[in-house]
Amino acid sequence: MTESGTGAGPLEPAEPLEPAEPLEPAERAEPLEPLEPLEPVGRPNEDFTEQLLGRPLGLRRRDVSRGAEVSLLSARKFWHALGFPVVDTDDELFTEADQKALASVAGIVRDGLLDESTALAMTRAFARSADRLAGWQSQLIAEAVETHMTAALAEEGDDEHESRSVPSLETATETAKRLAVLTDRLEPLLVYAWRRHLSATVARMLADADPEAYGMTKMRSVGFADLVNFTALVRRMSERDLARLVSRFEALSADVITAHGGRLIKTVGDEVLFTTMGAAPAAAIALDLVETMTNDDVLPDVRCGMARGPIISRLGDVFGTTVNRASRLTAVAQAGSVLVDATMARELASLSGFELTGQRRRILRGVGPVTPSLLRRATSAGRRSVSGAPTPAGAEPAARIEPPDRTGPRTDA
Numbered sequence: 001m002t003e004s005g006t007g008a009g010p011l012e013p014a015e016p017l018e019p020a021e022p023l024e025p026a027e028r029a030e031p032l033e034p035l036e037p038l039e040p041v042g043r044p045n046e047d048f049t050e051q052l053l054g055r056p057l058g059l060r061r062r063d064v065s066r067g068a069e070v071s072l073l074s075a076r077k078f079w080h081a082l083g084f085p086v087v088d089t090d091d092e093l094f095t096e097a098d099q100k101a102l103a104s105v106a107g108i109v110r111d112g113l114l115d116e117s118t119a120l121a122m123t124r125a126f127a128r129s130a131d132r133l134a135g136w137q138s139q140l141i142a143e144a145v146e147t148h149m150t151a152a153l154a155e156e157g158d159d160e161h162e163s164r165s166v167p168s169l170e171t172a173t174e175t176a177k178r179l180a181v182l183t184d185r186l187e188p189l190l191v192y193a194w195r196r197h198l199s200a201t202v203a204r205m206l207a208d209a210d211p212e213a214y215g216m217t218k219m220r221s222v223g224f225a226d227l228v229n230f231t232a233l234v235r236r237m238s239e240r241d242l243a244r245l246v247s248r249f250e251a252l253s254a255d256v257i258t259a260h261g262g263r264l265i266k267t268v269g270d271e272v273l274f275t276t277m278g279a280a281p282a283a284a285i286a287l288d289l290v291e292t293m294t295n296d297d298v299l300p301d302v303r304c305g306m307a308r309g310p311i312i313s314r315l316g317d318v319f320g321t322t323v324n325r326a327s328r329l330t331a332v333a334q335a336g337s338v339l340v341d342a343t344m345a346r347e348l349a350s351l352s353g354f355e356l357t358g359q360r361r362r363i364l365r366g367v368g369p370v371t372p373s374l375l376r377r378a379t380s381a382g383r384r385s386v387s388g389a390p391t392p393a394g395a396e397p398a399a400r401i402e403p404p405d406r407t408g409p410r411t412d413a
Helices: 050-055 061-068 072-081 098-110 116-155 167-211 230-236 240-258 279-295 321-332 342-349
Strands: 221-225 263-268 271-276 302-310 313-314 318-321 336-339 355-358 360-362 368-371 373-377 385-387
Touching: 050 167, 061 072, 061 098, 072 098, 072 116, 098 116, 098 355, 116 167, 116 240, 221 230, 221 279, 221 321, 230 240, 240 263, 240 271, 240 279, 263 318, 271 279, 279 302, 279 336, 279 373, 302 321, 302 342, 321 336, 321 360, 321 368, 336 342, 342 355, 342 373
Parallel strands: 302 336, 355 385
Antiparallel strands: 221 271, 221 302, 263 271, 313 318, 336 373, 355 373, 360 368
16 A cells, blocks of 8 residues: 555554564565655756765665564554655665664653654654754745845846746755755754753643642733735735745744743744733733834734633644634734733733723624723833723623624634
């Protein structure tokens, strides 16, 4: 049986990794899924696979399985979890690093530290993150190479150099060469960053587990920042310029969010999603994001929506009603403004440095009635003001059902 695609199929019930099978002329186990070698990025005789992997390709799939002391079927599950399709070949496509990685996962299961299902899920988490990281970093290098080449051609008088959204052959080749040189230097940074983020994640987990801090739920302040009129920009700008704009937005947003101790959950083109433990850091992030984008000569204005309440964390993302409420508030906020829900407004009202102006009640799609407040910096240092609070029940203006989101439905996160 041969499978294709990068997604992992349904796993069988957890079972111990099987012992190595004797090699026989007629193989009974299904073929091992090898790591696919990098496609040649330059001319046909240029292949950077071994340089990037850091080891020579000298092992076959059966060598890897036997060296790790697992069956071909168990090895196949591991490669599938890594996100690589089954390749029915017995070529020398593997390195000692492949064998050591498989043996490491098998050892974790044999020692009882994790069951097989959890170990494969952990492997899948590594694979998804590494795939996105590799694509992101390769693109960054390619853009830098392309910019350098364009500048060099301009100096030579070639002003008609084509602006490409896909790297040229020369750019791709140079990018591969630079990555091959950088790999060994970047690898320790990857491990360092992972350990640091793991430490921070565990610290948050312990804080959430403290019943005196948050009770039985994981409480967070959730915020979205959304570029205004992004759809119009997409129509006007070239793909290359649009990519640069999005990269700038992501970089500036990340700087602001991390400066206040927030966590950048994800970026989706024209939008960023972040969380903080408390309300005050989230408010500072939102106001700084608005100010930063307003003062930037390249980026359009942003609008922010924030909510506070329980969330559900899964696979590095966040979900739940609180996330939905923040998303819907972002959709109805004006350019350069920040809207917060009632829960966050109550917490911020007791803090200095913020000014809250009550807004009319709205019925947000998929959320229901919400009475937001407009958040601004306090008009004078050390003082807060709360104005324009909604009128008492019975005199409140009629709720208005908001139109659909400006560019289509949003996801829960």
